[in-house]
Amino acid sequence: MDNAKKRKLEAAGWKVGTAQNFLGMDDTEAALVAIRVSLAASIRARRKAAGLTQAEVAKMASTTQARVAKAENASQQGVSLDLAMRVLLSLGANAEKIAKALAA
Amino acid sequence: MDNAKKRKLEAAGWKVGTAQNFLGMDDTEAALVAIRVSLAASIRARRKAAGLTQAEVAKMASTTQARVAKAENASQQGVSLDLAMRVLLSLGANAEKIAKALAA
DNA sequence: ACAGTATATGCCCGATACGGCATATGCGCA
DNA sequence: TGCGCATATGCCGTATCGGGCATATACTGT
Numbered sequence A, B: 001m002d003n004a005k006k007r008k009l010e011a012a013g014w015k016v017g018t019a020q021n022f023l024g025m026d027d028t029e030a031a032l033v034a035i036r037v038s039l040a041a042s043i044r045a046r047r048k049a050a051g052l053t054q055a056e057v058a059k060m061a062s063t064t065q066a067r068v069a070k071a072e073n074a075s076q077q078g079v080s081l082d083l084a085m086r087v088l089l090s091l092g093a094n095a096e097k098i099a100k101a102l103a104a
Numbered sequence C: 001a002c003a004g005t006a007t008a009t010g011c012c013c014g015a016t017a018c019g020g021c022a023t024a025t026g027c028g029c030a
Numbered sequence D: 001t002g003c004g005c006a007t008a009t010g011c012c013g014t015a016t017c018g019g020g021c022a023t024a025t026a027c028t029g030t
Helices: A002-011 A027-050 A054-060 A065-072 A081-090 A095-103 B002-011 B022-049 B054-060 B065-072 B081-090 B095-103
Strands: none
Touching: A027 A054, A027 A065, A027 A081, A027 A095, A027 B081, A027 B095, A054 A065, A054 A081, A065 A081, A081 A095, A081 B022, A081 B081, A095 B022, A095 B095, B022 B054, B022 B065, B022 B081, B022 B095, B054 B065, B054 B081, B065 B081, B081 B095
């Protein structure tokens, strides 16, 4: 199925370059990645603005420093949107603010 | 993970300097549920507006009719925000439209 | 009432995100 | 330079999620 193909492409170090739609990699995935990146940036911004460490934020969100670090570096898909949202919310964000972060 | 959270927080002493408490935790959980519900409603609205069946949408999003049904009924656990977003995006939404759905 | 379709629910099992932990790497400061 | 703190990365056992499938319930038109 599609997911397996995508994983293989990524695992093979597929270079994104310019056009990514030619091998079944639709822009849905690209949009999801963009959303992840937006949330990641928002997490880091909010945390820094509050003057907190990743460890402190982790405790607030009932997760670990390692996962907060991965959430802020949306590089790998080792972190779900659920966790990113939970971290953001525990940093004082609400639905409207998350919406703004997404639109930005 | 609701109860587990509370237990962990009880075990670990709460760090001063943050305005977090159990009430805040519940708030983040409630906010997450609200987000799920918003996305679920948006999925159903978009699908209906496009005159599509769950099975058709499922094929677009490379998932199954059962998952789409669960995504539209956010009441039940078992569907992630990631999947909800993927379905929404494959229904033609983009980050801005998802943001509006969240704020609403 | 019936058939056909659409939606909802449940189970199995492989995939994966999670927490926990250890361990790097980075970064500032005495 | 070395120490301490913050951040990043890796592995492991486990919980959860997703696809496949079957099936139940609801809806619609005939």
